[in-house]
Amino acid sequence: MTRVLITGFEPFCGESVNPSWQAASMVAAEPPAGLTVTAVQLPCVFGESVVALRRAVRESGPDLVVCVGQAGGRPGVTVERIAVNVDDARITDNAGAAPVDEPVVPGGPAAYFSTLPIKACVAAIREAGVPAAVSNTAGTFVCNHVAYGLAHLIATELPGVRGGFVHVPWAPEQVPDGTAAALPAATVAQGLRALLLAAAATAEDLRVTEGATH
Template identity: 80%
Template sequence: MATRVLLTGFEPFGGESVNPSWQAAELVAAAPPEGIAVTAVQLPCVFGESLSALRAAVDEVRPELVVCLGQAGGRHGVTVERVAVNVDDARIPDNAGARPIDSAVVPGGPAAYFSTLPVKRCVAAMRSAGVPGAVSNTAGTFVCNHVAYGLAHLLATELPGVRGGFVHVPWAPEQVVDGGAPSLPVETVARGVAALLRAAVVTGDDLRVSEGATH
């Protein structure tokens, strides 16, 4: 039996016409790794609504693994988030015009959750596939972190047998036509995500290697 994986990406936001997280999710779902059944679902870039859509997708797909993708413009590679924090603090409005400041994602929830993906093993798998990858220690405080925390809370409180986490992807080349910021082709991102899924499906045990940061 193929392992059921829910892979999400976001709709465009911040005035962009595309979101590479959704483009990559579609590509992976169209040609999933062997032995993995991938269902791709687009989430709205809206506080609250994104978690409702994620919950509905989880209920429908009944996945064994959930990986949520989001756009992190300015990053050089595909970054696997280690932790999500219980705060919404929006620098810009979401797609519904909401801009929460210092609000809890889940009132009364823990301050933070660690990903249940083997983050370092996932990074190593992407690098082996020729895709630049790294561990990230912040998912920001916008809708990406909102979803990362909401997913972790859902898994911890209701679906402890399901693993999951959040992964950020760089801008696509068409988003930085002036060449002034790093980008990756969506096809390259999709190859990295596929490698990540293969690694995450096989084991939840992580590698004991240094991927820390000084700041």
């Protein structure tokens, strides 16, 4: 039985919900066959989010870690390829902090690639009927902060553990006028279940193009 830790974030920037947590909690409530899934909500706060992630990893002892965050405006579930060692906040986090050009981990590598089989994950999400793509930037806000923090933790302390970050669109209730892309949390959860199964079963990623020109 593969042990999975999935995380989502609390609401931020004045929102009342965060679809990343809505979907993550749904996955834990109805996990895919063969997986034991623990869901933990992270604070949308620089520093504290990685502390909470580290604690969750220690307590759950996962084989696989998938952190999920909201990327409003994206049309589908996007599996992140890379996390960069910089915090550069355009808005404040939930503690009022807005670091500019600060490292996530002082002295750490400039970036880490995800250790998830990202292309196999995207293919599985699409096969589940959910729009998906590879993303080449997780931004420089708390999502990237957690993505980098997770990757650094895996690289330095958790040999054998695989993990990465996934962004999900707004929920429909966040865009009631329908002017931006949105997916119901249940649909996102369906895609995340497919992703987890693919990540647990795939030793070597697919060699197919998912690149971008810009």
